[in-house]
Amino acid sequence: MTGPAPTRRSGRWIERWDPEDEAFWRATGERIARRNLWFSVLSEHIGFSVWTLWSVLVLFMGPEYGLTPADKFLLTSVVTLVGAVVRVPYTFAVAVFGGRNWTIISASLLLIPTVAAFVVMEPGTSYSAFLLVGLLAGIGGGNFASSMTNINAFFPLRKKGWALGLNAGGGNIGVPVIQLVALAIIGASGGPRVLLGIYIPLIVVAAVLAALFMDNLASVRNDTGAARDAARDPHTWIMSVLYIGTFGSFIGYSFAFGQVLTNGFGRTPLQAAYLTFIGPLLGSLVRPLGGRLADRYGGARITLWNYVGMAAATAVLIVAGMQKSLPLFVSVFVVLFVLSGLGNGSTFKMIPGIFQAKALAEGLEGEAAVAHARRLSGASMGLIGAVGALGGVGINLAFRQSFLSYGSGTGAFVAFLAYYGVCFVVTWAVYLRRTAARVPATTTASEAEARLSYAEV
Structure with missing residues (x-):
């Protein structure tokens, strides 16, 4: 038995989209969703490269x-x-313009910071000019939010962990790729403008491919109320705290790793470049695995034990930094990158599952529950992604202050260790402790079901 084909209107808009219908998914939905996923990954990948351009x-x-x-x-x-x-406006741009249309626009906007950097990148340019052009490069970080919101709508709940992990991991890998390209250019005695000249045509290619092969979903409509409702839900902010620990670590360390090696261990830029790409590369590659493990065992469980690993790795980094052991420091830093990537996948898998559990607890069933969960999870992803990325700001500022105050990154790592401990406690207290606690006699069946299901999100 085959499901009905998606109905379309002009401009590559799909009117009917029901990925939870297994017949529909097998007949046509999966093929269309995967095609949109691959070209979304390409655009987001280049967005991450532009965002982290200044780390290189x-x-x-x-x-x-x-x-x-x-x-x-x-x-x-x-x-x-x-x-x-x-990331906040980029999340809702998908509903205003359509996923395909906004991917074209957001990819094209990446030309602005890349061309601007090409113009100013030379000695004698004022620091204020570098800051201004750096601000422009920040728009590359927004591509993640719009891409995740768009892909979230294409896939059924049972596939979201894998799909979102692959989408995000493919984007995240833009960080080590631009570092590898920079390594090759530095090794060949090339300048920064060579690097920028490589990426300008790639941006154009990503925008053109999005226009040719992606689709808009009419079911993802502009809904300002979704943003308001997501902001009022405490789980949005709880998950933001957890995402600061995982993605904030990934992006913050990606920006700071090279500078920590040059300032803390006396490495030259070329020596640092040989090492900096390894952690972001592995952290990006394992993000889909984090989503897959969360699909199988529950995102809350994977996230909890992931924070144990991140805390342990950070403790070893403190020792390695105090002993000035570069081999130990680099190897454990790579492990920390890998754990941050796993946690990225598991935390983002939790988001649609949490809102699905809440929808069921509120008495919604079937497509109504799925639509309610999709509405709130899509809106919350932008807020969670934005707050999580602020963790990267905190990491760079913490390193800056630590080097100013102590001449090393040790003080910053102590702060990060404490934060991972907080994340462990929050994950256990909110999403796992209730599963082991006795349910009070006054609790309704739906409330009990919602509590028990959080461990599975």
Whole structure:
């Protein structure tokens, strides 16, 4: 038996989309969803590369640029900050313009910071000009939010962990890719403008491919009430706290790793570039695995034990930093990147599951429950992604202050260790403790079901 084909209108809009209908999904839905996923990944991948561009460019900026280590940490902090803030409007742009249409627009906008960096990237440029162009690069961080919101609508709940993990992981891998390209250029004695010249045509290619092969879903309609309702739900902010610990760590460390090696261990830019790409690469590759494990065992369980690992790795980093052991420091930092990637996948898998459980607890069933969960999870993803990315700002500012105060990153790592401990407690208390606690006699059946299901999200 085959399900009905999706109905369409002009402009690559799909009117009827029901991925929870297994016949529909097998007949046509999966093929269309996967096609949109691949081209979404490409655009988001380049967006991440542009967003983290300055983590690489600062390695090119030697003494002739007149910047101190604190100046460079501040520069990368403002880039991260803008990338976090723009995630909120980017989330809702999908509902206003359509997923395909906004992917074309958002990919094209990446030309602005890339061309601007090409113009100013030379000694003698003022620090304020570098800050301004760095602010422009922050728009690359917004592509993640719109891409995740769009792909979330294409896939059924049982596939969301894998799909969202693959989408995000493919985007995240833009971080190590641009670092690898920069390594090749530095090794060949090329300048930063060569790097920028490579990415300008790639941006155009991503926009053109989105126009040719992606679709808009009419079911994802503009709903300002969804943003308001998501902001009022405490789980949006609880998950934001957890996502700061996972994605905030990933993006913050991606920006800071090279500078920590040059300032804390005396590595040259080329020596640092040989090492910095490894962690973001592995962290990006394992993100889909984190989503897959969450699909199977429950995102809350995977997230809980992931924080145990992140805390342990951070403790070892403190010891390695105090002993100035570069091999131990780099190897454990890579492990921390991998754990942050796993946690990225497991935390984002939790979001649609939480709202699905709440919909069922409120008495909704079938498609009504799915639509309610999709509405709130899509809106909350933008807010959670934005707040999570602010963790990257905090990490860069913490490193800046730690180097100013102590001459090393040890103070920052102590703060990160404490935060991972908080995340462990929050995950256990909110999403796992209730499953083991006795349900009071006054609790309704639906409330009990919602409590018990949180461990499975």
